[in-house]
Amino acid sequence: MKKYCLALDLKNDSDLIEEYKRFHQNVWPEILESIKESGIKNLEIYNIQDRLFMIIEADTHFSFEEKSKLDASNPKVQEWEDLMWKFQQALPGAKPVEKWLLMDKIFEFK
Secondary structure, rough: OEEEEEEEEEEOHHHHHHHHHHHOOOOOOHHHHHHHHOOOEEEEEEEEOOOEEEEEOOOOOOOOHHHHHHOOHHHHHHHHHHOOOEEEEOOEEEOOOOOOOEEEOOOOOO
8 A cells, every 4th residue: 555645725715615625525426436446545635724635545556647547538537627626726836737746755753
């Protein structure tokens, strides 16, 4: 099992942030299935103010490249992503097509 941590910002609008949270209380079943099919075993999203933090635990065969290919060929995933972009905004320094950015681990205590 491998762990990935990613970050993304929301638009700084309390109504939009609350609406975004409501969407994530009832994620479309097609989105959940696409997550599972990609090899992701556990996915959590945390929020503080307008910042999002995602933790992904995936099997050893998971790759972001393959997930991107699967997502690009899934119209329901594309619909969800387009809808979510209403609420999201790229982190400073992100490339034009980047949403969630992979974070570097700088500390671990075991």
